[in-house]
Amino acid sequence: MGNTFGHMFRVTTWGESHGDAVGVVIDGCPPGLAITSDDIQPDLDRRKPGQSKITTQRKEGDKAEILSGVFQGRTLGTPISIVVSNNDQRGKDYDYMQTKFRPSHADFSYQAKYGIRNWKGGGRASARETIGRVAAAAVAKKILSEEYGIEILAYVKQVWNIVAEIDLSSVSIDDVESNIVRCPDQQIALKMIDQIEKARKSGDSLGGVVEAVARGVPAGLGDPVFDKLEADLAKGVLSLPACKGFESGLGFGAVAMTGSEHNDPFYMEDGRVRTRTNRSGGIQGGISNGEDIVIRAAFKPTATILGNQETVDEDGNASTLEGRGRHDPCVLPRAVPMVEAMMALVLVDHAIRQRGQTGSLV
Numbered sequence: 001m002g003n004t005f006g007h008m009f010r011v012t013t014w015g016e017s018h019g020d021a022v023g024v025v026i027d028g029c030p031p032g033l034a035i036t037s038d039d040i041q042p043d044l045d046r047r048k049p050g051q052s053k054i055t056t057q058r059k060e061g062d063k064a065e066i067l068s069g070v071f072q073g074r075t076l077g078t079p080i081s082i083v084v085s086n087n088d089q090r091g092k093d094y095d096y097m098q099t100k101f102r103p104s105h106a107d108f109s110y111q112a113k114y115g116i117r118n119w120k121g122g123g124r125a126s127a128r129e130t131i132g133r134v135a136a137a138a139v140a141k142k143i144l145s146e147e148y149g150i151e152i153l154a155y156v157k158q159v160w161n162i163v164a165e166i167d168l169s170s171v172s173i174d175d176v177e178s179n180i181v182r183c184p185d186q187q188i189a190l191k192m193i194d195q196i197e198k199a200r201k202s203g204d205s206l207g208g209v210v211e212a213v214a215r216g217v218p219a220g221l222g223d224p225v226f227d228k229l230e231a232d233l234a235k236g237v238l239s240l241p242a243c244k245g246f247e248s249g250l251g252f253g254a255v256a257m258t259g260s261e262h263n264d265p266f267y268m269e270d271g272r273v274r275t276r277t278n279r280s281g282g283i284q285g286g287i288s289n290g291e292d293i294v295i296r297a298a299f300k301p302t303a304t305i306l307g308n309q310e311t312v313d314e315d316g317n318a319s320t321l322e323g324r325g326r327h328d329p330c331v332l333p334r335a336v337p338m339v340e341a342m343m344a345l346v347l348v349d350h351a352i353r354q355r356g357q358t359g360s361l362v
Helices: 037-047 091-097 107-114 127-148 186-201 229-238 251-256 332-358
Strands: 010-015 021-027 065-068 080-085 151-159 208-215 243-248 266-269 272-275 293-299 308-312 318-322
Touching: 010 127, 021 127, 037 065, 037 127, 037 332, 080 127, 127 151, 127 332, 151 186, 151 332, 208 332, 229 243, 229 293, 229 332, 243 251, 293 332
Parallel strands: none
Antiparallel strands: 010 021, 021 080, 065 080, 151 208, 208 293, 243 293, 266 272, 308 318
């Protein structure tokens, strides 16, 4: 329950933070797609822990192994199973919190729902679960790029109160990957890194915003009423660990505008309907309009901090909890490929649904 995402392109993730492995099963991938683990690995490397001084120091290779659904380098149309082993497990680091609830973690809510929980590193609620999403999205991205000409790119727009202003039309993957915080603005990136380092050294944490753009999306993707494109994007992105907010287009910024200020005027360009502005973020009426799709995701500060925090144990007794283990002082740099992943999974699902419904993408 709740572990499968998508309609036509369906992914089911499995595994816990300190179990033997994590992974994903993809169902609905079209046959004949050229895919190997080499196509999956780059995004897993962007997501993996221990990649810089501002991420958790857990050391994992996160090497993807394709177990099924691919033969001689091409997809069969049958379920694709991908597994990644957990090699740097330190479940003993969490022995001290077997019966205590970490503030702002999923410990209490999981216990309330199931009556049992895996207390080692957060279990299923850990961001390690997103390995399966990112692996599946690597397949989705290849379909979107090769068959539909769609490109997805995300980056860190804000850390704490430090905000970058980025030109969405020109930002590239090289710009994003040019520094460890994944902010294309080099000067702002230095300030972000410095602030994250200060938080880490003081045992605290920071939140922020990831912005993402999908280029080349044709008009017509999305379904009324409950499967609106931005509604599915919101569900996908908000399902990411630590994500607490979502907006598309100008989002909440639109509330301070009038209709005449916010509306996107139409015009014709080379036989194609375009909008002169893109305040709608490429989606109108829940359906793509052919402009770039722009979304933002807000992530809270990492819940695990090193100072003593007030809590209770499973019996309701007042207690104090001291944060330990290996954790990101800021999830934003590693959240970038995760946001891209959910965007890709939503778009490929809607593209395949559109083709099934009309016989073509547009």
